[in-house]
Each structure stands twice: as structure tokens, then as C-alpha cells.
Amino acid sequence: MSTEQILLDLALMFVIAKAAGGLFERVRAPAVIGELLAGVLIGPHLFGLVGHSEAHAVFQELGAIVLLFAVGLDTPLSDLRAVGRLSLGVGLAGIAIPMLLGVGLMALIGRSGEEALFVGTALVATSVGITARVLADLDKIRAPESRVILGAAIIDDIIGLLVLAAVVGLTAEEISIGSLLSVALLAVTFVVLTGGLGPRLVARATPVLDRLGELSVFTIALGICLVLSAIAGALDLAAIIGAFLAGMAFAETRDRYHLEERLASVYSFLVPFFFVITGTLVDLSVFMRSETLLLAAAVIVLAVIGKLGGCGLAAASLGKKSAFIVGIGMVPRGEVGIIVASIGLTQGILDSDLYGVIVAMSVVTTLIVPPVLAVLLRRPPTPAERKKRSEEIEGVGG
Amino acid sequence: MSTEQILLDLALMFVIAKAAGGLFERVRAPAVIGELLAGVLIGPHLFGLVGHSEAHAVFQELGAIVLLFAVGLDTPLSDLRAVGRLSLGVGLAGIAIPMLLGVGLMALIGRSGEEALFVGTALVATSVGITARVLADLDKIRAPESRVILGAAIIDDIIGLLVLAAVVGLTAEEISIGSLLSVALLAVTFVVLTGGLGPRLVARATPVLDRLGELSVFTIALGICLVLSAIAGALDLAAIIGAFLAGMAFAETRDRYHLEERLASVYSFLVPFFFVITGTLVDLSVFMRSETLLLAAAVIVLAVIGKLGGCGLAAASLGKKSAFIVGIGMVPRGEVGIIVASIGLTQGILDSDLYGVIVAMSVVTTLIVPPVLAVLLRRPPTPAERKKRSEEIEGVGG
Numbered sequence: 001m002s003t004e005q006i007l008l009d010l011a012l013m014f015v016i017a018k019a020a021g022g023l024f025e026r027v028r029a030p031a032v033i034g035e036l037l038a039g040v041l042i043g044p045h046l047f048g049l050v051g052h053s054e055a056h057a058v059f060q061e062l063g064a065i066v067l068l069f070a071v072g073l074d075t076p077l078s079d080l081r082a083v084g085r086l087s088l089g090v091g092l093a094g095i096a097i098p099m100l101l102g103v104g105l106m107a108l109i110g111r112s113g114e115e116a117l118f119v120g121t122a123l124v125a126t127s128v129g130i131t132a133r134v135l136a137d138l139d140k141i142r143a144p145e146s147r148v149i150l151g152a153a154i155i156d157d158i159i160g161l162l163v164l165a166a167v168v169g170l171t172a173e174e175i176s177i178g179s180l181l182s183v184a185l186l187a188v189t190f191v192v193l194t195g196g197l198g199p200r201l202v203a204r205a206t207p208v209l210d211r212l213g214e215l216s217v218f219t220i221a222l223g224i225c226l227v228l229s230a231i232a233g234a235l236d237l238a239a240i241i242g243a244f245l246a247g248m249a250f251a252e253t254r255d256r257y258h259l260e261e262r263l264a265s266v267y268s269f270l271v272p273f274f275f276v277i278t279g280t281l282v283d284l285s286v287f288m289r290s291e292t293l294l295l296a297a298a299v300i301v302l303a304v305i306g307k308l309g310g311c312g313l314a315a316a317s318l319g320k321k322s323a324f325i326v327g328i329g330m331v332p333r334g335e336v337g338i339i340v341a342s343i344g345l346t347q348g349i350l351d352s353d354l355y356g357v358i359v360a361m362s363v364v365t366t367l368i369v370p371p372v373l374a375v376l377l378r379r380p381p382t383p384a385e386r387k388k389r390s391e392e393i394e395g396v397g398g
Numbered sequence: 399m400s401t402e403q404i405l406l407d408l409a410l411m412f413v414i415a416k417a418a419g420g421l422f423e424r425v426r427a428p429a430v431i432g433e434l435l436a437g438v439l440i441g442p443h444l445f446g447l448v449g450h451s452e453a454h455a456v457f458q459e460l461g462a463i464v465l466l467f468a469v470g471l472d473t474p475l476s477d478l479r480a481v482g483r484l485s486l487g488v489g490l491a492g493i494a495i496p497m498l499l500g501v502g503l504m505a506l507i508g509r510s511g512e513e514a515l516f517v518g519t520a521l522v523a524t525s526v527g528i529t530a531r532v533l534a535d536l537d538k539i540r541a542p543e544s545r546v547i548l549g550a551a552i553i554d555d556i557i558g559l560l561v562l563a564a565v566v567g568l569t570a571e572e573i574s575i576g577s578l579l580s581v582a583l584l585a586v587t588f589v590v591l592t593g594g595l596g597p598r599l600v601a602r603a604t605p606v607l608d609r610l611g612e613l614s615v616f617t618i619a620l621g622i623c624l625v626l627s628a629i630a631g632a633l634d635l636a637a638i639i640g641a642f643l644a645g646m647a648f649a650e651t652r653d654r655y656h657l658e659e660r661l662a663s664v665y666s667f668l669v670p671f672f673f674v675i676t677g678t679l680v681d682l683s684v685f686m687r688s689e690t691l692l693l694a695a696a697v698i699v700l701a702v703i704g705k706l707g708g709c710g711l712a713a714a715s716l717g718k719k720s721a722f723i724v725g726i727g728m729v730p731r732g733e734v735g736i737i738v739a740s741i742g743l744t745q746g747i748l749d750s751d752l753y754g755v756i757v758a759m760s761v762v763t764t765l766i767v768p769p770v771l772a773v774l775l776r777r778p779p780t781p782a783e784r785k786k787r788s789e790e791i792e793g794v795g796g
Contacts, residue, residue: 266667269664
């Protein structure tokens with residue numbers, strides 16, 4: 001494909017993805033869903049307005065890297081330490097049960113061990129972004145359920161990435177006890193070493209960083225993100241794990257150097273490419289076969305039951321309604337499920353059927369949660385609150 | 399090339415380019431030269447640490463697009479109107495004479511008409527960025543010579559891009575009177591229409607844009623930049639012309655939406671790829687042949703004489719020294735010459751010899767100007783100034 005053709009594709013994908021994302025935001029649906037659906041529409045399987053090439057794959061990967069870098073920036077180690085035992089329990093239950101359900105279903109229908117591992121992994125990781133965004137929109141970010149959800153989502157993210165690293169590493173070579181051990185060891189070593197040392201090294205470096213401009217610090221952080229991503233990729237782990245760890249290393253100094261504001265424009269430019277290109281790879285025709293449609297329905301049901309059951313039970317001490325809220329809050333898989341699906345497709349482990357099933361699962365779990373959570377969390381204001389709010393408004397007016 | 403391999407290349411190129419750029423800035427040389435030389439070093443022709451692929455070419459192009467978008471943002475139409483006749487004369491003389499000298503030299507040594515056109519075009523456009531940066535560093539941006547230089551550089555940029563558009567369009571097909579006319583017409587129509595209407599449309603849209611967030615306006619501007627670049631590329635003009643015009647359309651509203659600050663991080667991330675990848679394409683061994691070395695020397699001499707003579711003479715009314723300063727200020731070709739060279743190489747018109755010669759010309763003219771300009775503009779402070787400055791310092795201390 002010529003550079004001009006690729007440039008035309010990039011321009012088209014960017015504009016249509018942004019327009020669709022904006023449209024979805026207007027009706028209070030997550031923008032990522034709009035970007036994804038835009039890709040499905042203009043991709044080679046449907047209208048064929050854009051193609052796919054090596055360069056498309058790189059932009060898709062780079063979008064995922066910037067996305068996970070941003071998620072890492074939002075995950076300071078200190079917050080992780082402050083998260084109580086409850087979040088740990090909720091997080092672990094939310095990993096184990098969906099994983100077991102996913103692997104079990106795949107085994108039941110006679111899929112290979114590699115496929116089962118990928119589907120299980122896709123069911124594991126909650127999308128912190130979607131849930132946090134909904135909680136923030138409802139002004140409930142400081143509610144007790146929200147803190148449990150966010151803490152658990154962070155744990156869930158890190159362990160989920162660890163599982164992904166192990167699965168990607170494992171499926172990249174023949175599975176044997178030796179390779180299983182060495183890959184797990186490699187993944188754990190990389191994550192623990194980088195995750196543990198990174199934030200400390202950055203903290204140590206602040207006197208030096210303080211003397212540089214904010215843009216320089218941002219550039220250094222971005223460089224480290226690229227390098228760790230490339231290393232993770234070269235180690236046969238997923239590149240995004242490096243990006244996440246790089247973000248985590250700078251999470252404590254995020255506000256000091258306004259890294260999030262600097263990242264915002266890069267994010268706005270590159271992340272849509274991940275979703276729209278991922279969308280272009282979805283072949284809707286797989287759902288014409290009733291068995292695939294059935295499989296998708298089964299996976300979606302397990303995805304909901306897995307988190308609702310696992311996390312809800314683990315949070316039972318909060319009371320029935322709060323436990324239910326926590327369970328629902330952990331359901332959306334969003335970009336994380338899609339990332340797992342795209343890695344599985346690229347590695348040739350998932351066929352287009354299973355790829356479509358996972359993407360559908362991610363889209364559906366992400367779409368159903370915001371309205372349900374809104375109903376559960378939104379209650380009519382008490383008369384006292386109503387009075388206070390009207391006083392505040394008058395105070396501003398006068 | 400696999401996605402992992404390309405990611406590794408991108409990470410390596412980014413880190414080495416940024417390090418080299420930073421090093422050059424420390425010794426007060428332009429960072430772009432460091433980034434370019436880093437590419438020469440790690441490229442396939444020398445140490446072979448990175449390769450070249452379709453994706454590399456896209457990142458190179460995207461870097462140039464972001465760069466020219468930034469230059470466009472710095473070129474408000476109103477400034478262009480305010481620039482006096484003197485700048486117009488200086489700009490036109492600075493285009494005609496280097497073009498004639500370049501084409502003449504190529505004709506003299508028996509090169510083809512297409513090669514001659516490309517070398518001439520590479521000699522035309524002054525790099526506004528380098529000169530403006532030096533003038534700002536010396537705190538001379540408001541000196542009369544500086545205003546003439548900057549005004550002329552803007553005119554020179556626009557006409558230079560128009561010449562490039564015509565040359566690229568021309569060389570993309572068989573040269574005939576008909577194609578010459580149609581390409582010139584197409585280029586002029588695109589530039590005049592987009593350049594003329596763009597700023598007005600953006601000005602009209604401000605009430606709508608004001609209601610969006612700053613990030614949204616930035617994203618829209620970036621989307622328009624991508625689309626105009628893709629259109630320019632599809633029209634067989636250079637993609638960067640679209641990027642420049644998109645920037646120019648938003649130049650008047652630049653400060654209103656803090657577009658430059660938003661762009662800074664995207665610029666810092668993507669623009670280095672243009673220079674470092676351009677560097678990787680330079681084959682230093684071409685200079686082992688004495689004829690290529692001789693040719694490079696000749697082109698460099700003509701590049702200096704062309705601007706110094708053309709612009710200096712056109713600015714003669716300012717007095718000898720000021721005219722000399724204006725002439726010197728117009729000498730650096732910087733990124734513009736390199737962009738022309740990379741387009742010529744990609745289109746298969748320039749061989750690696752001529753490509754190397756043009757890159758060498760851009761590097762040398764860019765490197766020699768800052769120190770010369772510094773000596774010409776920097777004069778010892780008068781006793782009165784010295785007294786005032788020491789008072790100011792005391793004032794701050796007390």
C-alpha cells in the first residue's frame with residue numbers, strides 16, 4: 001500500500017471515528033463504542049472504505065500503547081497499597097471466576113487450550129476507564145462502593161495484565177512445563193521489577209526532572225513508555241504491559257509535571273486508531289451463523305455472571321444492594337477485552353469467529369453497565385439536599 | 399517486518415533522536431540536526447540498528463505533516479498582508495535566484511529536467527523555524543531586519559510550497575504543456591481556495607467552536623490537517639501542503655484555543671520521526687566519490703550565494719550591514735530542503751547521490767547561519783545599557 005493510500009485511510013478513520021465517538025457521547029454512550037462501530041462500518045468486511053496493512057497494525061498497536069500508558073498514569077502504587085483487603089478479595093474473585101467460566105465453556109465446546117486461555121483472559125480484566133467515567137459522571141466517585149470498585153479494578157488490571165503476559169508468552173511457543181515456568185517467571189520478573197523499581201526511580205529522579213521543562217519530562221516519559229513497550233514485545237509479552245508499567249512509574253509525579261494534560265492531545269490523536277482499526281477487523285458475517293451467535297450470547301452471559309457473582313459475593317459484607325452495585329461496576333470489559341482479542345487475532349490463535357465473539361462481549365458488557373449503574377446509584381435528592389443545592393445556586397447568583 | 403520489530407525501531411529511533419537533539423541544543427546547535435545525524439548513524443547504511451518499511455515511511459510523512467501544520471499555525475494571513483513590499487521583494491528574489499542557480503547547475507552537468515527542478519526547489523525555501531528560533535534566542539525578533547526576514551520567509555514558504563506542489567505534480571506524470579498547465583492550475587486552485595477560504599471559515603465557526611472544549615477544537619484542527627494532507631497527496635501535490643494550509647486556517651484562532659500548547663506534545667512525539675527516518679535514508683558512502691563531494695560543495699555554495707545575493711540585493715535599501723543580515727538570515731534551508739529531498743527520493747526522481755547532496759546542503763546551510771547571525775547581531779552593550787541592566791538585577795535582588 002502506498003504512503004498516500006495509508007494517509008488517506010488514516011485521515012478517513014480518524015474523522016469518522018471521532019464523529020461517531022462524539023455522536024455516542026451526545027447520547028451518553030461511551031465514545032469508544034462509537035469509534036469501534038465506525039471501524040466495523042468502514043472496514044474491509046463491510047463498506048471497504050479502508051484497508052489493512054503493516055502500517056495499520058502499527059497504528060493500532062500505538063493507540064493501545066498510549067491508552068495503557070494513560071491507564072498506568074492513573075494507577076499510583078500508593079493507592080494500590082491503600083486499597084483494603086475487601087478490594088483485593090473482590091479483585092481476585094473477579095479474576096478467578098470469569099477465567100474458570102471462560103476456559104470451562106471453551107473446553108465444553110471442544111476448543112483448543114490456547115483458544116480457551118485467550119477467551120478466559122478476555123473475560124478477566126474490567127475496564128477501569130468505563131466504570132470510573134460513569135461513577136464520575138454520576139458524581140459518585142467517593143461513595144464506598146466506588147472506592148471498592150476502583151481499588152478492585154486496579155488489582156484486577158494488574159493481575160489481568162500478568163495473566164495476559166503469561167498467556168501471550170505461553171502461546172508464542174510450545175506449551176510444556178518448562179516453558180510455562182520460564183514464561184511465568186519472565187512475566188512476573190518483568191512486571192515486578194519494572195512495576196516495583198519504576199516509581200522509585202522516577203521519585204529519585206525528581207530533582208533532575210524538576211530542572212527540565214514539563215515538555216521534556218513528558219517526552220522522557222513517552223520515550224520510556226515506547227522502550228518498555230518494545231522490550232515487553234520483544235520478550236513475547238504484550239507490548240501494552242510495558243506501556244502500563246511506564247505509566248505507573250510516572251503516576252506519583254503525574255500532577256507535578258501535568259503529564260495527563262500533556263498526554264491528552266496525543267491520546268486524542270492516537271487512541272482512536274486502536275478502536276477504529278480493531279473495528280475494521282471485525283467480520284459481522286460470522287454472526288450470520290447461528291452457532292457463533294449462540295456462542296456470543298453464552299460468552300456474554302458468562303461475562304456478566306462471572307463478575308456479578310464473583311465480585312458481588314466477595315463484597316457481600318457491604319450489604320445486598322452495595323454488593324450488587326460493586327458486581328455490576330466490575331462487568332464492563334471495554335478496551336481491555338478488545339485488546340486481548342486483537343492480540344489473539346494477530347498471533348493467529350483466535351479465528352475471526354472467536355475474535356468477533358470477544359469484541360461483541362466487550363461491546364455489550366460496556367454498553368449495558370452505564371444505564372444500570374445510573375439507575376442503581378441515582379436516587380432522588382432528599383428535601384434537605386434540595387434546599388442546600390438551591391441555596392448554593394442562589395449564592396453563586398448573588 | 400513484524401509489528402514488534404517496527405515498534406522496536408520506533409522506540410530506538412525516538413530515544414536516540416531525542417538524546418542527540420538534546421545534546422545539540424546544549425551546545426546551541428539546532429536540535430533537528432542532531433535528530434538527523436542520529437538517523438544517519440543508526441540507519442541501514444551505517445550501523446543498521448533500524449530498518450525501513452512501509453510503516454517507517456508513514457511515520458516519516460506524519461512527522462512532516464505535524465511539522466508543517468505547526469509552521470502553518472505560525473503564519474496568520476493578516477501578518478502576511480501586513481508584510482511590506484520590501485519583504486515581498488526579498489522573498490521573490492530569494493526564490494528566483496536560487497531556483498535559477500540550482501536548475502542551471504544541474505543542466506550544466508547534464509542531469510534530467512526533473513532532477514534539476516527538484517534541486518532548484520530544494521534551494522528555494524528558507525526554513526522559517528531555524529531563523530526565527532535564532533532571532534528569538536538573541537532577543538532580536540523585533541529588530542527591523544528580523545521583521546523583513548520573517549515576512550520574506552513566510553512569502554518564500556508559501557511560494558516555495560506552491561513551486562513544490564507544481565514540481566511534484568509535474569514529475570508525477572509526463573511533462574507536456576497541457577499537464578504543466580493543469581497541474582499548475584490544480585496546485586494554485588487548491589492553495590488559493592484552501593488558503594483563502596480556510597481562515598475565513600474558521601473565523602465564521604468560532605461561535606460554534608467556542609462552545610466545544612479546547613481539546614475538541616484541537617482534535618477538529620488535527621482532523622482537518624489529516625484530511626487536507628490526504629487530499630493534497632491524492633491530488634499528486636505534496637501532503638505537507640495540505641497540512642500547512644490547515645495550520646494557516648487556524649492561525650488566527652491559535653491563541654484563542656491554545657492550539658500551540660496542545661500541539662506541543664504531539665509535535666514532540668511525532669516530528670522527530672521525520673528527521674531521524676530521513677537521516678536513516680542518507681547513504682554517507684555517496685560522498686566517498688569525489689564528484690559527489692564536489693557537487694555537494696557546489697550546491698552549498700550556490701545555496702548561500704543565491705539567498706545572500708538575491709535577498710541581500712533586494713534589501714539593499716536598508717543599508718549594507720542590514721542587507722547582509724537579511725541575506726544571511728534567509729540562508730538556512732533546514733527541514734524544508736530535507737522535505738523536498740525526501741519527496742524526490744520517494745518518487746524515485748532523486749538518486750541516493752542527489753538525495754545526499756540536498757540533505758548535506760540543508761544541514762550545512764542550517765549549521766552555519768546561527769553562529770554568523772549571532773556575531774552580526776550581537777554587539778557589546780553600551781555603558782548606559784550596562785548600567786540599566788545592573789540596576790535591574792539589583793532591583794530584583796532587593
